Amino acid sequence: MQTALNTPTATGAAHVGASPLAAGATPAASPLAHYQIIRRNGAVVPFAPDKIAIAMMKAFPAVHGTQGAASASVREQVEQLTQQVVKALVRSRPGGGTFHIEDVQDAAELGLMRGGHHEVARAYVLYRERRAQERAKQVEQSPVAAPQFHVLDAGQRVPLDTGSLKALIVSACEGLGADVKPDPIVAETMRNLYDGVPLDEVYKASIPPPAR
Numbered sequence: 352m353q354t355a356l357n358t359p360t361a362t363g364a365a366h367v368g369a370s371p372l373a374a375g376a377t378p379a380a381s382p383l384a385h386y387q388i389i390r391r392n393g394a395v396v397p398f399a400p401d402k403i404a405i406a407m408m409k410a411f412p413a414v415h416g417t418q419g420a421a422s423a424s425v426r427e428q429v430e431q432l433t434q435q436v437v438k439a440l441v442r443s444r445p446g447g448g449t450f451h452i453e454d455v456q457d458a459a460e461l462g463l464m465r466g467g468h469h470e471v472a473r474a475y476v477l478y479r480e481r482r483a484q485e486r487a488k489q490v491e492q493s494p495v496a497a498p499q500f501h502v503l504d505a506g507q508r509v510p511l512d513t514g515s516l517k518a519l520i521v522s523a524c525e526g527l528g529a530d531v532k533p534d535p536i537v538a539e540t541m542r543n544l545y546d547g548v549p550l551d552e553v554y555k556a557s558i559p560p561p562a563r
Contacts, residue, residue, distance in 0.1 A: 385447025
């Protein structure tokens with residue numbers, strides 16, 4: 352896994368020479384091929400570390416200025432930070448899986464903090480807040496319907512019955528104490544769904560925490 356995660360991101364690709372494949376050789380499968388990202392609209396896309404690097408690079412000019420952010424040292428720091436974020440995410444799901452885009456951005460923010468880039472991390476937080484406000488304005492101007500998810504039930508693709516799912520979570524929370532509320536569990540479950548998710552994964556995601 353160590354070698355696999357040293358795949359260059361967008362910020363460092365220009366510094367790594369690409370050696371041509373031998374005649375007839377087959378390119379090795381991406382080590383991150385088993386990982387995917389759930390976007391805010393529910394779409395599932397391939398996991399692309401270069402997008403993490405690009406997002407972090409946008410925070411550096413607020414601290415180092417435009418010229419400073421374009422320096423080789425900053426690009427190298429972003430490259431290293433991106434690798435650390437990817438490693439942390441992969442460690443959390445060693446067998447492959449999906450990450451919600453917000454979880455990836457949280458990991459990037461934590462990586463900046465752990466790397467001692469506190470001012471850059473603060474700028475990154477402000478960048479995320481600004482983007483969230485922009486998305487909220489777009490929704491106000493042109494509201495869109497909630498995405499319709501489908502699940503795989505015994506190999507069949509069927510629409511997800513969100514009403515039944517919410518009722519199931521409410522029922523499961525009964526008797527677990529006042530601290531276990533169904534609404535946050537419903538919201539977190541819906542946030543981590545994607546179109547075509549197996550039904551058993553939906554049930555796993557909706558299990559309430561044990562009572563304390």
